[in-house]
Structures are given as structure tokens and as C-alpha cells.
Amino acid sequence: MTTTAAEVTTPPGAPEQKSRSKVRGGGLGRYILIRFLLIFPTVFILVTLVFLLMRTIGDPITASLGGRLNAEQLQERIHAAGYDRPVIVQYVEYLGQIFTGNFGTTISDNRPISTVLLTYGGATLELAVYALIVAFIVGIPLGMLAAYLRDRWPDAVLRVLAILFYATPVFFAGLLLKLVFGVWLGVLPIAGRATTSTELQMQLLPNKTGIYLIDALQIGDPAIIGDVLSHAVLPAIALGLLTAGVFLRLVRTNVIGTLSADYVDAARSRGVSEFRLVRKHAYKPALIPIITVIGLQIALLLGGAVLTETTFEWKGLGFMLAQYLSARDFVAVQGIVALLAVIVAITNFIVDIVAALIDPRVRY
Amino acid sequence: MTSASTIRKRTLAVLGGTAIAALTLAGCSGGGGATTGSKPLTIGTTDKVTVLDPAGSYDNGSFAVQNQVFPFLYNTPYGSPDVQPDIAASGDFTSPTAFTVKLKPGLKFANGHDLTSSDVKFTFDRDLKIADANGPSSLLYNLASVDAPDKTTVVFNLKTANDQVFKQILSSPAGPIVDEEVFPADKLATDQEIVKAHAFAGQYDITSYDFNNLIAYKANPNYDGVLGKAKTDIVNVKYYASQSNLKLDVQKGNIDVAFRSLSPTDVANLEKDSKVTVYHGPGGEIRYFVFNFQTQPFGTKTADADPAKALAVRQAAADLVDRDALAKNVYKGTYSPLYSYVPDGLTGATTVLKDLYGNGKGGPDAGKAKKALADAGVTTPVKIDLQYNTDHYGESSSDEYAAIKSQLEAGGLFTVNLQSTEYVQYSKDRKAGVYSVFQLGWFPDYSDADNYLTPFFYNPTDKEAFIINHYDDPAVDALILKQGVTSDKAERAKLIEEIQAKVAAQLPTVPLLQGDQVAVAVKGVSGVKDTLDASFKFRYAALSKG
Numbered sequence: 071m072t073t074t075a076a077e078v079t080t081p082p083g084a085p086e087q088k089s090r091s092k093v094r095g096g097g098l099g100r101y102i103l104i105r106f107l108l109i110f111p112t113v114f115i116l117v118t119l120v121f122l123l124m125r126t127i128g129d130p131i132t133a134s135l136g137g138r139l140n141a142e143q144l145q146e147r148i149h150a151a152g153y154d155r156p157v158i159v160q161y162v163e164y165l166g167q168i169f170t171g172n173f174g175t176t177i178s179d180n181r182p183i184s185t186v187l188l189t190y191g192g193a194t195l196e197l198a199v200y201a202l203i204v205a206f207i208v209g210i211p212l213g214m215l216a217a218y219l220r221d222r223w224p225d226a227v228l229r230v231l232a233i234l235f236y237a238t239p240v241f242f243a244g245l246l247l248k249l250v251f252g253v254w255l256g257v258l259p260i261a262g263r264a265t266t267s268t269e270l271q272m273q274l275l276p277n278k279t280g281i282y283l284i285d286a287l288q289i290g291d292p293a294i295i296g297d298v299l300s301h302a303v304l305p306a307i308a309l310g311l312l313t314a315g316v317f318l319r320l321v322r323t324n325v326i327g328t329l330s331a332d333y334v335d336a337a338r339s340r341g342v343s344e345f346r347l348v349r350k351h352a353y354k355p356a357l358i359p360i361i362t363v364i365g366l367q368i369a370l371l372l373g374g375a376v377l378t379e380t381t382f383e384w385k386g387l388g389f390m391l392a393q394y395l396s397a398r399d400f401v402a403v404q405g406i407v408a409l410l411a412v413i414v415a416i417t418n419f420i421v422d423i424v425a426a427l428i429d430p431r432v433r434y
Numbered sequence: 435m436t437s438a439s440t441i442r443k444r445t446l447a448v449l450g451g452t453a454i455a456a457l458t459l460a461g462c463s464g465g466g467g468a469t470t471g472s473k474p475l476t477i478g479t480t481d482k483v484t485v486l487d488p489a490g491s492y493d494n495g496s497f498a499v500q501n502q503v504f505p506f507l508y509n510t511p512y513g514s515p516d517v518q519p520d521i522a523a524s525g526d527f528t529s530p531t532a533f534t535v536k537l538k539p540g541l542k543f544a545n546g547h548d549l550t551s552s553d554v555k556f557t558f559d560r561d562l563k564i565a566d567a568n569g570p571s572s573l574l575y576n577l578a579s580v581d582a583p584d585k586t587t588v589v590f591n592l593k594t595a596n597d598q599v600f601k602q603i604l605s606s607p608a609g610p611i612v613d614e615e616v617f618p619a620d621k622l623a624t625d626q627e628i629v630k631a632h633a634f635a636g637q638y639d640i641t642s643y644d645f646n647n648l649i650a651y652k653a654n655p656n657y658d659g660v661l662g663k664a665k666t667d668i669v670n671v672k673y674y675a676s677q678s679n680l681k682l683d684v685q686k687g688n689i690d691v692a693f694r695s696l697s698p699t700d701v702a703n704l705e706k707d708s709k710v711t712v713y714h715g716p717g718g719e720i721r722y723f724v725f726n727f728q729t730q731p732f733g734t735k736t737a738d739a740d741p742a743k744a745l746a747v748r749q750a751a752a753d754l755v756d757r758d759a760l761a762k763n764v765y766k767g768t769y770s771p772l773y774s775y776v777p778d779g780l781t782g783a784t785t786v787l788k789d790l791y792g793n794g795k796g797g798p799d800a801g802k803a804k805k806a807l808a809d810a811g812v813t814t815p816v817k818i819d820l821q822y823n824t825d826h827y828g829e830s831s832s833d834e835y836a837a838i839k840s841q842l843e844a845g846g847l848f849t850v851n852l853q854s855t856e857y858v859q860y861s862k863d864r865k866a867g868v869y870s871v872f873q874l875g876w877f878p879d880y881s882d883a884d885n886y887l888t889p890f891f892y893n894p895t896d897k898e899a900f901i902i903n904h905y906d907d908p909a910v911d912a913l914i915l916k917q918g919v920t921s922d923k924a925e926r927a928k929l930i931e932e933i934q935a936k937v938a939a940q941l942p943t944v945p946l947l948q949g950d951q952v953a954v955a956v957k958g959v960s961g962v963k964d965t966l967d968a969s970f971k972f973r974y975a976a977l978s979k980g
Contacts, residue, residue, distance in 0.1 A: 133858065146567075147567055178484065179482075179483075179484045179485060179645075179646075180490065180568075180622070181645075189645075248682075252682070253682065256686070259688075260679060260682050260683070260686075261674070261676070261679040261682070261683065262672075262679075265688070266476050266648060266670050266672055266689075269644065269648050270648065270650055270670065273642040273644060273648075273650075274642075380675065380676075383674060383676060383679050385646075385647055389675065392675075393675065398858070
């Protein structure tokens with residue numbers, strides 16, 4: 071049996087154990103603090119990059135209205151919006167605005183960007199959650215199955231399937247799903263988040279959240295809940311399969327790894343069945359890497375949401391981002407992208423903490 | 435004690451059950467809305483609203499909403515190209531520069547506020563004061579001031595006398611009357627403020643407003659204008675981003691009517707579907723290409739400048755274009771050939787280009803084109819750089835201009851270098867005179883021949899026309915001014931025809947196509963044809979179901 075240098079040089083005993091646990095406890099707090107503080111430079115760099123990238127194409131007013139206004143009107147608008155000032159001045163002002171939650175006003179439809187973010191953020195969050203559920207439901211059991219049937223034909227099929235899941239462009243998967251389930255079979259809605267009548271009832275709610283499932287639950291009508299969920303099925307599958315493919319391969323690899331671990335061999339030698347070994351012994355440790363991967367997958371999901379939401383007219387932030395891009399409304403694009411960057415940074419922070427708490431191999 | 439595996443089983447069961455319930459209950463949830471009386475109607479569109487406030491928007495999507503809910507002094511009755519008093523009782527020139535409108539008595543907004551001459555004065559003063567860059571205040575170019583001497587009288591003081599177009603302006607995006615008790619005088623009102631205050635007095639009131647997603651309308655019983663009461667009490671309008679989703683939803687019956695915009699391919703496909711009816715009406719959009727008189731072959735600023743040869747080049751191009759082929763092959767019948775400068779359906783429309791160019795029946799004539807060039811001594815093939823744009827004038831522009839290139843090159847008379855540029859740059863370049871021959875399109879501000887003539891061909895010394903192609907004909911300028919102040923309808927129509935004949939002889943632009951208004955309705959919906967008229971306003975109040 072191999073031992074670490076620390077175990078060899080440290081004499082055994084209670085005081086040492088206490089000291090070690092004390093160090094670990096302080097380490098976790100320090101780890102969380104550092105990870106938290108790292109959010110700020112991450113967001114700062116992301117926001118700066120977004121700002122600079124947007125400015126490389128010129129000022130947002132010219133980009134949005136350049137073809138419609140004459141030179142004088144254009145200059146007037148540019149001056150009024152302050153885009154004729156030095157970039158550094160605009161940048162400092164932009165940072166200040168972000169800190170106060172003021173992302174500016176869209177050029178194409180004159181709406182406060184904070185309102186846009188609040189109005190459509192719920193829809194994207196809802197879709198991301200549905201997609202994660204699909205990814206879990208599809209990716210984890212199939213990954214376990216592939217590991218259980220390792221190197222047999224079902225494993226090969228599942229591995230190909232996993233590649234297909236994450237290699238297929240999400241808009242293509244969406245169009246296929248629409249064609250099959252919406253057009254040919256006619257069993258699921260092809261677009262939108264709910265039928266007109268449902269949306270009208272939701273408009274009457276005093277405490278609308280923008281998360282349709284919650285709003286439908288507030289109304290309490292099973293038909294409305296069903297309507298909302300049925301509209302979510304295809305977008306959730308289209309987006310969820312993207313992540314399901316990653317989960318499938320990850321779970322398969324990790325389950326295979328844990329199945330050859332000493333403690334599993336010990337269980338096997340005690341006569342525990344292969345199926346039980348997978349379900350009881352190899353499953354849990356194999357899931358830990360999933361947690362760490364979720365952080366990355368959130369970014370992938372948000373990127374995929376732009377295409378999924380556009381394909382299914384799921385009016386969330388991704389959909390609006392595509393709309394504002396086509397309108398060349400770069401003030402709006404800047405605001406939405408900055409928010410998405412913040413969401414990804416915060417999600418990664420949470421995932422890091424959860425991973426540190428549940429995985430003893432994470433050292434800090 | 436509940437084991438972890440049991441919890442997992444239950445969790446999976448709940449998730450599975452939820453998915454099954456979603457699929458099952460999907461069948462239970464129907465469309466429609468809770469109404470009484472006439473059946474509610476759902477309309478789908480790919481329009482986009484920018485802002486509801488008429489002072490801050492000048493686009494099709496916002497105007498489509500404004501047309502349903504705001505009152506106009508003048509409006510176009512169903513089926514007519516000409517305006518009549520709407521909430522006004524009458525209107526006339528009381529002096530050459532004073533257009534006096536009498537309002538109907540007892541007018542009210544849906545919120546109960548009185549609609550008086552004070553609101554009308556407030557509306558136009560406000561438009562001019564705010565002068566929003568995205569708003570329609572530029573249409574009020576001839577308005578000096580507004581007076582409201584009593585509760586039902588409004589006097590518009592105009593800068594130039596006898597402006598016959600002003601009534602049309604009152605029916606345009608500059609015309610919606612707003613409630614002075616709701617709208618701020620010096621800034622735009624938000625959509626929420628307007629909807630919450632029910633500051634409407636058109637055929638409909640808005641009861642629910644979800645920006646660019648869903649708008650619910652309820653008939654306004656107070657409306658007493660030229661368009662009459664709404665045939666349907668409740669109309670819901672669903673906003674789509676994708677034309678294909680709009681098409682699929684009308685095909686599946688999820689919506690009752692689809693209006694603006696469906697792709698030509700989708701329309702052609704729907705024409706074959708027995709579950710829906712496709713309606714076509716005259717449209718205000720026109721597509722055309724422009725010759726820059728300075729930089730076109732033999733243009734005034736070219737090395738081999740020769741006005742006669744330049745004209746021959748334009749004439750030969752007009753002889754060679756096959757509008758019918760463009761309409762059928764590229765646009766699948768969603769556009770019609772355009773043979774005059776004023777589109778079909780409007781007073782003054784002619785077929786002057788059919789008569790002057792091509793085979794006289796609307797088709798191309800290579801022999802005639804060859805003769806025009808030969809007579810002017812032009813060596814063929816003539817090289818032309820033809821510019822077009824896809825991100826502003828539609829994706830089909832590529833097919834359209836590829837077809838035009840083929841048509842022009844067919845007889846070996848032209849060699850066309852086809853070029854495409856992104857719109858912002860395109861717009862700058864064509865104004866700067868970079869392009870010698872280029873594509874443009876036009877949506878009217880108001881449905882009158884003037885709107886297809888003045889912005890294009892009126893070139894006084896102090897002002898250049900919108901197309902900026904350096905075409906200048908003082909005789910045409912004079913005629914354009916004259917038609918604008920001629921009150922006799924027949925005389926004015928004659929002047930408009932005369933202008934077109936003069937312009938057609940010079941060909942500063944070559945009109946190609948007129949966009950049809952296309953609406954698709956499921957069986958049982960009536961009234962669609964009534965509103966697809968030359969007003970180019972799609973009125974929901976004309977529609978009914980069942």
C-alpha cells in the first residue's frame with residue numbers, strides 16, 4: 071500500500087487529527103472566499119471584453135440607425151447618447167451604470183435593458199432547468215447502461231448516440247423535433263411557451279413571475295399546467311440532448327472507472343451482482359464529476375438557448391439576443407451578454423463550492 | 435423509514451408522470467379566449483412593435499396597432515384609395531393656408547375622457563415638439579401651427595397653400611390622436627402607461643399587452659367613425675419571429691388569420707391547402723432599381739459622359755426586364771408586376787412603362803433594346819455594376835437580382851457585375867454616389883400617389899430627393915407641386931399621369947414589382963378581402979369568424 075509523505079512524516083495521534091481538521095475547515099472557508107472574490111475579476115474581464123468588442127464595430131447608434139437617419143440626425147443622436155466621447159470615459163460610465171443596475175436603454179424599441187432582462191430572464195431560466203432535467207433523465211441512466219454493457223453492441227450504439235447528441239447543432243435538432251412531433255405526428259406544439267388563452271390568463275395574474283410553470287401553478291388549472299409543459303417538451307429536449315450527450319459519456323467513463331476500483335472488486339468478490347454493483351457502488355462516485363461539469367454546461371446551455379429559443383419562439387433572453395442582433399441594437403446585446411456572463415460566473419462559483427463540499431478529492 | 439432508493443424512485447416517478455401529464459393535458463388545453471357574443475379571433479403576425487406612442491414610432495408593426503386603437507381625423511374607408519373624415523364631421527380649406535376640421539360632437543376615449551379639439555391640438559403640437567428621430571414628425575413638414583378655437587373646431591395652419599395631401603397626412607402615422615390627459619407633452623409615454631390608461635378611441639381598446647408577444651383587443655363601443663363598429667368583440671394578436679412558425683400555426687388552426695409576413699414559398703404552399711384561404715390585395719410596397727445619373731454608364735461624371743447614350747442604356751434595361759417572371763418565379767405571385775410609378779389601386783396609377791418599353795404587353799423585347807443602344811451609338815455589351823441588398827430588402831433579393839442579371843445579359847447587350855453590400859454600408863454608399871445602378875424599395879407613408887412621386891422626383895435646388903440619383907427635371911418639379919394643390923380629383927389624376935409619362939421617358943428609376951398584401955385565413959373567417967385594400971391598413975374590425 072502506498073502512503074503520502076504527510077502520512078509518513080506525521081506521527082499518528084489525536085492532536086494531529088484535530089490540527090488537520092482545523093486546517094481543512096479554515097481551508098474551505100478560504101477556498102469559498104477566494105472563489106467568491108474571483109467572480110469580480112471574471113465578470114470585470116467579461117464585461118470589459120463585451121464593451122470593447124461592441125465598440126470595435128463603431129458606435130451603437132450608427133450600427134442601429136445608420137441606414138435610416140441622415141448625417142445630421144445621426145450625429146445628433148450620437149452626441150445625445152454620449153458616444154462621441156472618448157471610449158475610456160464611456161467605459162468608466164458603463165461600469166458605473168452596471169454597478170447601479172442600469173444597463174441603459176435599447177435603441178430599437180426604447181426599453182430599459184433592466185426591464186428586458188427581468189422580463190425575459192425567467193423564460194431562459196425555465197428552459198435551462200427543463201433542459202438540465204432532460205440531460206439528467208437521458209444522460210445518466212444511459213451512461214450507466216453503457217458502462218454496464220461495456221464493449222457490447224448496446225454500448226457502441228449509446229456511444230454513437232452520445233456523439234450525435236452533442237454534435238448535432240441544436241437548431242437542427244429543434245427543426246427535426248418540430249417536424250416529427252409538431253408537423254407529422256401533430257402531438258406537440260411547434261412554437262411559443264403557451265397557447266394564446268393560457269397567456270391571456272397569465273397576463274391577469276397579479277404576481278407574474280415570467281416563469282410559466284410557476285404562473286400556471288398559481289392559476290391552478292391542470293389544463294393550463296399541461297399546456298405550459300407541453301410547450302416546453304420539444305425545446306427542452308432539443309437543448310437538453312446537447313448536455314445529455316456529455317453526461318452520457320462522462321457517466322459511462324466514470325462508472326467504468328469505479329467498477330474497477332478495489333472496493334467494487336471487494337463487493338464483487340462477495341457475490342454482489344453486476345447490476346447492483348453499478349446501481350449501489352459505482353453510481354454515486356461517478357456522479358461527482360457531473361457536478362463539476364454542470365458549471366461548464368450552463369455556459370453551453372445559455373449559448374444553445376439562443377438557437378433553441380429562436381427555433382421554438384421561446385421568448386427568453388436568447389431569443390431577444392437574436393432579435394436585437396438582427397436589429398443591430400448593440401446596447402441591448404451588450405446588456406444581455408453582460409448578464410449572461412455574470413450568470414455563468416456565479417453558476418461556476420456555486421458549482422465549485424458544491425463540488426468542494428461533496429468531493430473529498432477537491433483540495434483547497 | 436424511507437430509503438434513498440425509494441426517494442429516487444419517487445422522484446423519477448414524479449418527473450415521468452409530469453412529462454406524461456404534459457403530453458396528455460396538451461390535448462385538454464384549447465385556444466380561444468373567454469368572451470361573449472361574437473367569436474374571438476386570433477391573428478398571427480411577424481410584425482414588430484417598437485413603441486405604442488405615435489410620436490415615437492414610424493414603422494409597420496407599431497402603426498398596425500395604432501390603426502386599431504387610435505382615432506384619426508381622416509381615414510380610408512374599406513375598399514377605397516381615398517380618405518374621408520373619420521372622427522371628424524367635416525374638413526375644408528377656410529383660407530388657402532387654413533385647413534379647418536370640425537369634430538363630431540360627444541367623442542370620448544375608452545377611458546371616459548372627452549376627445550375634443552384640445553386633444554387634437556395637443557397631439558400635433560406634441561409631435562412637432564418631441565420630433566423623435568424614430569417618429570413621424572417629418573410628415574408634418576407643411577404644418578405651421580394648430581388652433582382649437584372651440585371644443586369641436588381645429589384649424590391647421592399650413593406653410594404652403596391648398597395642400598391637397600394634408601388630409602392623407604392626417605390618416606398617416608402622424609395622424610393618431612392621443613389623450614392629453616394621459617400623454618406627456620414633451621416626452622414619449624411608455625406602452626404600459628398608455629395601455630393602463632386605456633387612452634384609445636379607435637375601433638378597439640387594448641385589454642392586455644405583452645410586448646411583441648400577445649395583444650388582446652376589445653371592441654370600443656364609443657367609436658363612431660367612418661369604419662363603423664367592429665364585427666368581432668375580441669381579437670387577440672400573436673407575434674411571431676419566424677415566418678415558418680406563423681405558417682404552421684395557421685395551417686394547424688392555432689390562429690385564425692396570418693397577416694404579414696409569409697415567405698413566397700409558404701404562400702405558394704398554403705395556396706394548395708384546402709383548410710385555409712389565401713387572400714391577395716394591392717400592396718403599397720414597391721421594388722425598383724435606380725440609375726445614378728452621374729455615375730451610370732455614360733453618366734454626367736464619367737469620362738465618356740453622353741446624356742443620349744446614358745438614356746439609351748436606361749431604355750434598353752427597361753426593355754429587357756421581365757417583371758412577370760420576377761413576380762412568378764422569385765416571389766411566387768406574392769408580388770405583381772409594376773408598370774407605373776404610382777402603384778396599382780391608387781388614383782393616378784397607369785401602365786406607362788408597359789406601353790413605352792418591352793414588347794408592349796409587359797414582356798421583354800431584346801430587339802427593341804438592341805435598337806435603342808444602336809441608335810444612340812452605344813457599343814455593346816455595356817458593363818453595369820448592379821448593387822443590391824439582402825438584409826434590408828429581403829433574402830429573396832439575391833434571387834431577384836440574379837434573375838435581373840440574367841434578363842439584362844440575355845441578348846448579350848449588357849455585362850452585369852452583381853454586387854451585394856450590408857445595409858448600413860449600402861445606405862451610406864448609395865447616398866455618396868458610389869453605386870451607379872442600385873436596388874431600392876419603398877413602403878408608403880400614406881396611401882396617395884404623391885407619396886410615390888414627391889420623395890423620388892421632386893428635386894428643387896435646395897433639396898435633394900430621397901433617391902439621390904441626380905435626376906432633375908424642373909418641369910416635373912412644377913407638375914409635382916401643382917398636383918399637390920389641385921383640389922379637383924379628375925384634374926389632379928391627369929397631372930399625376932402626366933408626371934409619370936415624363937418620368938418614364940427619362941427613367942431615373944425602373945419600377946419592377948408591387949408587393950401584394952397577403953393574408954391567410956382558416957375556413958369560416960370572413961371580411962379579409964374587405965380590409966386588403968389600397969389603404970394598406972389591415973383593420974381587425976372587418977374580420978369575423980363563424
